[in-house]
Amino acid sequence: MSGKLFGTDGVRGCANTYPMTAEMALRLGAAAGRFFRRDKRNGHRVVIGKDTRLSGYMLENALTAGLTSTGMNVLLLGPVPTPAVGYLTRSMRADLGIMISASHNPAQDNGIKFFGPDGFKLSDEAEAEIEKIVAGEIAPAQPHNIGRAKRIDDGRGRYVEYAKTTFPGGQRLNGFKVVIDCAHGAAYRAAPEVLWELGADVIPLGVEPNGFNINDGVGSTHPEACAEAVIRHGAHLGITLDGDADRVQIIDENGKLADGDQIMALLASRWAAQGRLRGDALVATVMSNLGLEHFLEGHGLRLERTRVGDRYVVERMREAGYNLGGEQSGHIVMTDYATTGDGLIAGLQFLAAMADSGDPASRLVSQFEPVPQLLKNVRYTAGSDPLALAEVQSVITAAEARLAGSGRVLIRKSGTEPLIRVMAEAQDEAVLHEVVDGIVAAVEKAA
Structure with missing residues (x-):
């Protein structure tokens, strides 16, 4: 094994290519089983959900083999949303939840996400421990302690019933x-x-x-x-x-189109007016638009920013006791309802706002005027680091100086793909394009 397995959202890659191979999925399953069976007792459970990629069958079977080999009992949910895995892990009193999905990536990719018994994604520390076990010798269970596997036919139905409870009681969408x-x-x-x-x-x-x-x-x-x-x-x-x-x-x-920033602005203002927004704060990442920050300030609310990745949003929410957060990309985290981003439940909250207010969607999706923002991706060769080169750093420093006081620059590597994301915000769109294009050109040359 070479390189770090876990990225910002579990393990991800091209199917049948390291690390998304059946062999690695088996080892990950066995390592996770060993990590969660440290107290040696029997009766441990893990729930596994997946999306609809063809490679999901292969990874599901390999994970099941690895998990049962270390004594975990596996409950197979079939195709269900990622938030359903978080919900059912907690509801079914499981020790571990696993979602097989590469989220928004194309069909040839796949991924493995882990949830703890509380339904929340595992911490960096827990993932690091599992990665250590993967790299070593994994002790199998004794023959009489091998786990069982069982398919759960009503997993989707359980989630459907729960999702409906998050919509205001007595209201309908007629x-x-x-x-x-x-x-x-x-x-x-x-x-x-x-x-x-x-x-x-x-x-x-x-x-x-x-x-x-x-x-x-x-x-x-x-x-x-x-x-x-x-x-x-x-x-x-x-x-x-x-x-x-x-x-x-x-x-x-x-x-x-309304992105996650507009949806979060709507929910934050509504929840604050209803006395439901804990801490008078919204948690979002460094990618969220400055317009969202100004909107919240105008309502006497705060925006707390984190690293990119919904897991870091959730960590900050849990640390401070906040109940609303998310990402511009559309992960909307409402810990009153779910342990991770839930697109369907967020959609239901938007519909509830329409039903309550009588306003059309067009009015509700325009909560604030975004500061012009431009994001471009530059693909680079895995293992290289264009951002470490002096000539690239020089261009970035000059761009930051140019936008000081009137905008911002954010450069980061994707946690799931070999991409460098170049983002800037500025009121002057001509300057915005010049800044981003200059950085992109420097990174492309280095890459």
């Missing part, structure tokens, strides 16, 4: 026409069911997975498909999810 884009992913059955059972006129999109089409031209990474469907059907709004349904974007009745 009269709402909703496009729900499931990205041919994990929520392809659960999300339309929830909306239909709450009374909405549902127009499903991205609900025909074939193992290869997850996120392909649909979902939150391709919101234009949902926008077109909203216009064509005269829908009140569109809810577009990613492959594992832990992120969401909203499309208004005119086909306009």
Whole structure:
């Protein structure tokens, strides 16, 4: 084994290529089983969910073999959203939850995410311990302690029933026409069911997975498909999810897109007015727009920023007791309802705001005027570090000086792909493009 296994959201890579091989999945399962069976007692449980990628079958079986070999009893949920795994891990009193998904990545990728018994993603420290066990000799269980595996047929149904409880009691969605884009992913059955059972006129999109089409031209990474469907059907709004349904974007009745910042602004102001926003604060990452920060300040609220990654948002929320946070990309974390981002439940909260206020989606998705923001990605060779070169650092320093007091520059490496993300914000869009393009050119030359 070479290199670090865990990134910002579990282990991820191209299927059948290190580290997303059956062999590594087996070792990860065995290592996680050994980590969670340190007290040697029998009866340990792990729940496993997955999205709709073809490689999910391979990884599910390999993980099951590894886990049962160290004495864990495995409960197989089949295709369910990532937040359903967090919920069912806690609900079923499991010691561990695992989601097999590469989220918004293309079908050839896959990933493995771990949840603790409290339903929250594992800490960096726990992942480091599991990684150490993977690298060493993993002691198998004695023959009489080998675990069992069982398929849970109603896992999706349990999550559907829970999701409905997060919508205000006594309210229904009668009269709402909703496009729900499931990205041919994990929520392809659960999300339309929830909306239909709450009374909405549902127009499903991205609900025909074939193992290869997850996120392909649909979902939150391709919101234009949902926008077109909203216009064509005269829908009140569109809810577009990613492959594992832990992120969401909203499309208004005119086909306009609202990202996670606008959704968080709406929820923060509503919850604060209702006395529900703990600590008068919202937690978001360094990627969130300055306009969101100014909006919150205008409402007497604070924005606390973290590193990129919903896990770091959740860690800060738990540390300080906050109950709302998320990412511009659409991870909306509401710890009153879920232990991780939940695109469907966030969509239900948006619908509740529409029902309560009587306002159209177009009014609710325009909470603040964003400061012009530009983000470009530069692919580099894994193992290299263009950002460490003096000539690149010099260009970045000059850009920061140019925007001092009127904007900001943020450069970071992706935690899931060999990409360098170059982002800047500035009121002057010409300057914004010059700054970003200059940095991108320097990084491309170095890469």
